[in-house]
Amino acid sequence: MLELKGITKRFGNVVANNNVSIKVEPGTIHAIVGENGAGKSTAMRIAYGFYKPDSGEIFFNGQKVEFSSPHDAIALGIGMVHQHFMLVENMTVTENIILGEETGSRFRLDVIKAENEITELSSRLRLNVNPKALIEDLSVGQQQRVELLKALYRKANFLILDEPTAVLTPQEVEEFFGILRRMRSEGKTVVIITHKLEEVLAISDNVTVMRDGCVVGNLKTAETNAQELARLIVGREVLLRVEKEDAKPKEVVLEVEGLFVQGKHGIAVNGVSFNVRAGEIVGIAGVEGNGQTELIEAIAGLMSVSNGKIKFKGSEINSLSVRERIELGIAHIPEDRQKRGLLLNFDLRENAILGVHHRKSISSNGLINKVAVENHTKEIIERFDVRPPNPLLPAKALSGGNQQKLVVGRELSMNPKLLLVAQPTRGVDIGAVEFIHRKLVEMRDSGTAILLVSAELEEVKSLADRLLVIRKGRIVGEVDPKSASVEQIGLMMTGGE
Numbered sequence: 001m002l003e004l005k006g007i008t009k010r011f012g013n014v015v016a017n018n019n020v021s022i023k024v025e026p027g028t029i030h031a032i033v034g035e036n037g038a039g040k041s042t043a044m045r046i047a048y049g050f051y052k053p054d055s056g057e058i059f060f061n062g063q064k065v066e067f068s069s070p071h072d073a074i075a076l077g078i079g080m081v082h083q084h085f086m087l088v089e090n091m092t093v094t095e096n097i098i099l100g101e102e103t104g105s106r107f108r109l110d111v112i113k114a115e116n117e118i119t120e121l122s123s124r125l126r127l128n129v130n131p132k133a134l135i136e137d138l139s140v141g142q143q144q145r146v147e148l149l150k151a152l153y154r155k156a157n158f159l160i161l162d163e164p165t166a167v168l169t170p171q172e173v174e175e176f177f178g179i180l181r182r183m184r185s186e187g188k189t190v191v192i193i194t195h196k197l198e199e200v201l202a203i204s205d206n207v208t209v210m211r212d213g214c215v216v217g218n219l220k221t222a223e224t225n226a227q228e229l230a231r232l233i234v235g236r237e238v239l240l241r242v243e244k245e246d247a248k249p250k251e252v253v254l255e256v257e258g259l260f261v262q263g264k265h266g267i268a269v270n271g272v273s274f275n276v277r278a279g280e281i282v283g284i285a286g287v288e289g290n291g292q293t294e295l296i297e298a299i300a301g302l303m304s305v306s307n308g309k310i311k312f313k314g315s316e317i318n319s320l321s322v323r324e325r326i327e328l329g330i331a332h333i334p335e336d337r338q339k340r341g342l343l344l345n346f347d348l349r350e351n352a353i354l355g356v357h358h359r360k361s362i363s364s365n366g367l368i369n370k371v372a373v374e375n376h377t378k379e380i381i382e383r384f385d386v387r388p389p390n391p392l393l394p395a396k397a398l399s400g401g402n403q404q405k406l407v408v409g410r411e412l413s414m415n416p417k418l419l420l421v422a423q424p425t426r427g428v429d430i431g432a433v434e435f436i437h438r439k440l441v442e443m444r445d446s447g448t449a450i451l452l453v454s455a456e457l458e459e460v461k462s463l464a465d466r467l468l469v470i471r472k473g474r475i476v477g478e479v480d481p482k483s484a485s486v487e488q489i490g491l492m493m494t495g496g497e
């Protein structure tokens with residue numbers, strides 16, 4: 001169906017794809033795995049006509065093709081859902097889906113017709129998307145489905161999905177895989193890029209492994225396993241679980257008392273109370289959109305509190321600014337690294353000092369100390385293995401996982417007393433997951449209080465010392481992450497529905 005033959009693509013000095021050959025059979029689900037920066041997105045963006053290769057050939061249905069833009073690929077029935085969504089926030093689902101296709105004066109008519117079609121498509125695949133909703137009002141999981149609908153609306157029968165599950169909860173992943181299997185049974189072909197080996201094993205027929213711009217393995221999924229894939233991906237053995245001692249919690253660092261936060265659609269946090277002590281990781285498990293984002297953002301100072309108290313080491317901090325909270329020692333790894341975590345057009349140095357640029361170590365008399373910034377950036381790059389290790393690159397030139405490593409590195413290097421973490425390993429490769437998990441446990445053991453939110457139940461369960469379950473803005477229970485089963489927690493998260 002699709003064949004990339006000897007594709008090479010350079011960005012400046014970086015060889016993103018080095019003589020890459022990948023063959024995708026029709027009617028299959030084909031996984032592509034590999035470390036952050038291995039060249040997965042680049043290869044697939046070439047197949048979609050988004051980038052032109054420097055050399056090499058593309059065959060589609062046996063024909064040699066040359067794409068000058070994604071339009072050419074779309075015309076052949078190729079669709080792609082990108083790693084970072086490309087939706088226009090203040091437009092509706094339908095408007096986004098037909099964007100670029102509309103025919104001027106007939107726009108209104110087209111919208112109504114499209115709305116009906118999208119409703120039909122959405123219900124057939126059980127996607128549950130309201131065509132009239134504004135993008136900015138949707139959760140990332142729903143936005144993901146809009147991107148999928150957009151590709152399907154354009155009649156794609158060859159779909160490229162770049163880390164589609166990174167933003168989905170485990171339940172959503174199940175549903176999503178159901179959709180992919182239904183599409184395969186309709187004869188469609190799917191390429192899926194993912195870092196989650198259990199997903200590769202669960203959904204794919206074949207798998208390609210990339211490392212450092214090269215293809216290092218083509219395997220039949222049925223004939224491989226997680227250990228072998230992990231070894232091929234990072235070139236060494238990887239610990240696929242978290243190792244930690246029991247926590248030795250000390251004084252209370254964070255107290256949340258009867259907290260209410262107003263969200264976009266009514267009350268998001270509805271009377272929440274809990275504590276986090278120094279030296280422990282408190283996890284919050286919940287289906288996305290149940291108030292966990294607003295809870296973390298309120299504590300970080302990004303959203304205002306409508307009632308209740310947030311106390312840091314015994315003093316109320318409700319009215320403190322974000323900067324004042326950072327100065328107290330509160331760090332925040334936000335869930336949306338592109339919106340909240342980075343300035344994409346700024347270079348790595350500027351991103352490395354976001355939030356701390358006014359500190360004495362970084363600037364004096366309003367002047368930034370360039371050498372200090374350079375050293376600080378290099379240290380983060382080195383300790384957190386940000387690749388390519390070039391402080392002068394704009395953040396947008398980093399692959400998704402490397403952007404995440406930069407944000408995590410910046411926040412951890414502040415040596416916070418309280419660390420608020422949302423989705424810390426979203427989109428990072430298995431080697432980096434292992435590394436970030438180890439760092440979080442080290443921070444805990446050195447006395448940091450950590451509040452962790454993750455859509456990955458396995459992740460919160462294995463990292464947290466105490467686990468709170470949130471539903472509809474309320475804490476509905478606390479479980480012992482060691483003894484509670486995933487099913488039991490899942491049931492609490494959904495209210496037994």
Ligand SMILES: Nc1ncnc2c1ncn2[C@@H]1O[C@H](COP(=O)(O)OP(=O)(O)OP(=O)(O)O)[C@@H](O)[C@H]1O
Pocket residue numbers: 011014015016034035036037038039040041042043083387388396397398399400401402427429
């Ligand atoms: N537009 C760009 N400008 C400069 N460099 C780029 C650009 N796009 C990608 N690169 C570089 O090419 C290499 C491959 O990046 P790519 O995004 O394909 O990796 P990936 O395998 O998708 O990684 P991830 O799992 O982190 O998404 C990286 O070193 C990246 O920094």
Ligand SMILES: [Mg+2]
Pocket residue numbers: 040041042083162399400
């Ligand atoms: Mg990528």
